[in-house]
Amino acid sequence: MKFFKIILFVLTLSMISLAFSQDDFDEFSENVSGANNTSSPLNLEGFLLFEQGINISRVGPQKENGRDFVLANRKLRLQSTKSIDQATLNFKLDIFNDQVAKSSSINIREAKVDIPLSNWLDLSFGRQISTWGVGDFIFINDLFPKDWIAHFSGLDMEYVKNPADSLRLTSYFGNSNFDIVYTPSFSPDNTPTGCRFSIFDPNTSKLIANSSTCSKTTSNGHDGGKFEDGEIAASFKTKIGNQELALYGYHGFYKSPKGLKLSGGTLSGFYPKLDVYGLSSEGQIGVGILSFEFGYYNSIEDKNGMNALIENSKLKYLLGYRMDLSSNFSVGTQFYQEKMLDYVAYKSALSTPLIYSKKEYENTYTLRLTYKAQQETLWLSLFTYIRPEAHDSFTKLEIKKNISSNFQVATGVNIFTGDNNYLSSEFGMLKNDDNAFLRFKLNF
Amino acid sequence: MKHKIVLFLTLISTATFAIDINSIMEKAHLASYYQKDDGTAQLLMKVYPKGDGKATKKLFYMLRKDIKDGGEQLFYTYFVKPSDIKNTTFLVHKKIKEDDYRRLYIPASDKVLAISGARKQDPFMGSDFSYEDVSGRHFSKDNHKLLKENKFDGKEVYVTESIPKDKADNNSKIVAWIQKSNFLPLKVEYYNRSGVLYKRYESKNIKIISGVPTILKRVMTSLLDGTKTILLVNPKKIKYNVGLQERDFSERSLKKPPMKYLK
Numbered sequence: 001m002k003f004f005k006i007i008l009f010v011l012t013l014s015m016i017s018l019a020f021s022q023d024d025f026d027e028f029s030e031n032v033s034g035a036n037n038t039s040s041p042l043n044l045e046g047f048l049l050f051e052q053g054i055n056i057s058r059v060g061p062q063k064e065n066g067r068d069f070v071l072a073n074r075k076l077r078l079q080s081t082k083s084i085d086q087a088t089l090n091f092k093l094d095i096f097n098d099q100v101a102k103s104s105s106i107n108i109r110e111a112k113v114d115i116p117l118s119n120w121l122d123l124s125f126g127r128q129i130s131t132w133g134v135g136d137f138i139f140i141n142d143l144f145p146k147d148w149i150a151h152f153s154g155l156d157m158e159y160v161k162n163p164a165d166s167l168r169l170t171s172y173f174g175n176s177n178f179d180i181v182y183t184p185s186f187s188p189d190n191t192p193t194g195c196r197f198s199i200f201d202p203n204t205s206k207l208i209a210n211s212s213t214c215s216k217t218t219s220n221g222h223d224g225g226k227f228e229d230g231e232i233a234a235s236f237k238t239k240i241g242n243q244e245l246a247l248y249g250y251h252g253f254y255k256s257p258k259g260l261k262l263s264g265g266t267l268s269g270f271y272p273k274l275d276v277y278g279l280s281s282e283g284q285i286g287v288g289i290l291s292f293e294f295g296y297y298n299s300i301e302d303k304n305g306m307n308a309l310i311e312n313s314k315l316k317y318l319l320g321y322r323m324d325l326s327s328n329f330s331v332g333t334q335f336y337q338e339k340m341l342d343y344v345a346y347k348s349a350l351s352t353p354l355i356y357s358k359k360e361y362e363n364t365y366t367l368r369l370t371y372k373a374q375q376e377t378l379w380l381s382l383f384t385y386i387r388p389e390a391h392d393s394f395t396k397l398e399i400k401k402n403i404s405s406n407f408q409v410a411t412g413v414n415i416f417t418g419d420n421n422y423l424s425s426e427f428g429m430l431k432n433d434d435n436a437f438l439r440f441k442l443n444f
Numbered sequence: 445m446k447h448k449i450v451l452f453l454t455l456i457s458t459a460t461f462a463i464d465i466n467s468i469m470e471k472a473h474l475a476s477y478y479q480k481d482d483g484t485a486q487l488l489m490k491v492y493p494k495g496d497g498k499a500t501k502k503l504f505y506m507l508r509k510d511i512k513d514g515g516e517q518l519f520y521t522y523f524v525k526p527s528d529i530k531n532t533t534f535l536v537h538k539k540i541k542e543d544d545y546r547r548l549y550i551p552a553s554d555k556v557l558a559i560s561g562a563r564k565q566d567p568f569m570g571s572d573f574s575y576e577d578v579s580g581r582h583f584s585k586d587n588h589k590l591l592k593e594n595k596f597d598g599k600e601v602y603v604t605e606s607i608p609k610d611k612a613d614n615n616s617k618i619v620a621w622i623q624k625s626n627f628l629p630l631k632v633e634y635y636n637r638s639g640v641l642y643k644r645y646e647s648k649n650i651k652i653i654s655g656v657p658t659i660l661k662r663v664m665t666s667l668l669d670g671t672k673t674i675l676l677v678n679p680k681k682i683k684y685n686v687g688l689q690e691r692d693f694s695e696r697s698l699k700k701p702p703m704k705y706l707k
Contacts, residue, residue, distance in 0.1 A: 027501075129553060157552070170699075244558065284558070324566065377500065443527040
């Protein structure tokens with residue numbers, strides 16, 4: 001009996017000690033390093049997303065068409081990274097159902113291979129997002145595809161940039177790097193077509209909604225598989241002190257249909273040829289970050305500006321400053337100006353007010369306010385563009401909360417203002433497309 | 445004459461054995477932030493909210509290279525968990541006489557973001573540790589005094605008091621319990637500009653790793669806010685003198701994390 005009691009006592013003691021033996025460091029074995037593990041199978045990660053957005057304007061073409069929802073995505077993201085010898089394969093796949101376009105699709109957001117060719121040269125090929133430039137939601141030398149519809153619907157920042165099938169070569173030497181991105185097939189921006197956001201119809205000078213454009217099958221005019229349909233972009237960056245300076249070049253096309261052509265009596269948009277040369281600087285000055293960017297947009301198909309249907313060459317430049325006002329609150333502001341070249345030719349060529357008569361200098365002022373609280377689990381942010389000459393503005397307001405490390409809720413509004421005499425301006429044409437959205441995201 | 449000789453000898457002996465407080469603070473600074481020439485570590489940060497809430501956890505690797513002992517350093521942070529910050533990288537070139545150079549890389553949008561190095565006392569990643577707590581507060585920022593020599597937690601310590609030279613500093617006074625044998629802080633108490641004790645730091649687990657006394661568990665408690673952060677170092681993955689080069693702390697590393705050090 002005594003022997004039995006001893007055994008029971010020892011067993012109980014060992015069970016109790018087992019329960020208390022898990023010290024802090026066992027947590028490291030739970031959190032197995034997510035770094036590349038060639039021996040294990042694909043370690044899939046991703047998220048599950050539900051986002052819904054409604055038009056909150058009282059009138060407008062979308063409302064006339066009886067449409068309320070502008071956003072209705074149910075998305076499953078699957079992503080993984082795999083090392084094969086020196087190369088790394090990365091893929092990001094979105095399996096999603098878009099209830100507005102009434103379609104389900106698999107969207108490959110990323111499918112690229114990264115190979116270090118030497119210890120100073122990296123090659124990346126496949127579908128990937130490329131970004132450079134120093135503007136905050138203002139892109140001068142970043143001519144990589146953007147999804148403006150995502151921007152206008154309040155989607156996560158990662159969706160405002162679109163991937164393209166590219167070859168990217170980056171060489172590093174000292175404090176500098178030289179980057180070339182070659183995209184064989186023209187990849188334009190995703191701009192409103194009338195499906196979930198109104199567009200300006202140059203044939204009637206009115207705003208229209210068009211649900212037939214929800215299933216995009218139209219050609220962008222440069223998808224004939226020709227060598228000339230490609231784009232090439234390059235940048236040279238160097239660090240001097242705490243400032244980063246860069247030079248840029250781009251050869252390709254305008255990313256949104258900045259040209260109009262007449263065929264069969266109707267005006268339709270097309271993407272004219274474009275070359276851009278620019279430079280930028282960014283770094284800490286005082287307590288904040290000062291950014292400057294400049295670009296010369298050379299409109300190749302309208303070199304002398306005499307064709308009013310094709311955008312003229314322009315000079316574009318921005319100056320921005322952002323700083324923290326306190327440990328919770330930060331502010332950023334930018335002044336952006338576009339100067340149209342050959343303005344006299346443009347004015348004389350403008351025979352009918354198909355599109356609003358642009359000014360020689362068009363300015364955009366932006367303001368970003370960010371407030372973070374609750375140990376950076378709650379974020380409130382406001383971003384606004386104000387364009388006096390275009391008589392329009394666009395304001396995004398978002399509240400995001402990390403309910404737990406992996407579950408996030410976000411809500412917000414996107415508000416557009418415009419003038420009825422300037423309906424062809426990019427934000428103005430969306431004056432009746434104000435929307436509010438709700439997003440749930442579960443990461444795994 | 446005999447009196448004078450005794451007095452003279454006493455004076456000499458006091459001078460010889462006088463404790464140089466600045467030397468203690470310098471040794472403490474080096475012991476905490478400049479171990480060997482470089483280091484790699486895997487860290488788990490648990491941020492506890494006010495009340496009984498669950499901690500939010502972040503798992504990351506940190507690479508450090510000393511350009512000069514007590515001087516400039518390079519830090520590279522690679523985030524592993526949670527998955528929404530996975531592969532995000534953060535590069536800091538810590539400077540002494542000017543603000544740090546900081547760059548954050550967001551892989552989902554391929555964006556390199558310039559971050560101001562001002563406001564070193566702001567929270568690091570929403571935790572109770574500030575940037576200064578994580579990368580080091582230089583000992584020349586304060587005027588130091590040795591309060592006493594004592595025993596804390598069974599160990600011989602120096603109890604020091606530091607008053608910031610800059611009156612705009614968040615702290616009006618910092619009191620530290622520094623272990624004599626390894627110059628590591630066992631406890632540090634921070635007083636705000638109103639003279640209230642608002643923050644407390646404790647080292648909970650010190651082990652010798654590769655011959656270096658290493659703090660494996662750091663706890664920072666914000667007494668007025670009721671929040672707490674625990675920073676754990678994985679004892680199986682901490683290494684010193686790995687041979688990190690300056691090029692491991694470049695934009696290339698921001699975009700292409702040097703995996704050989706991050707596992």
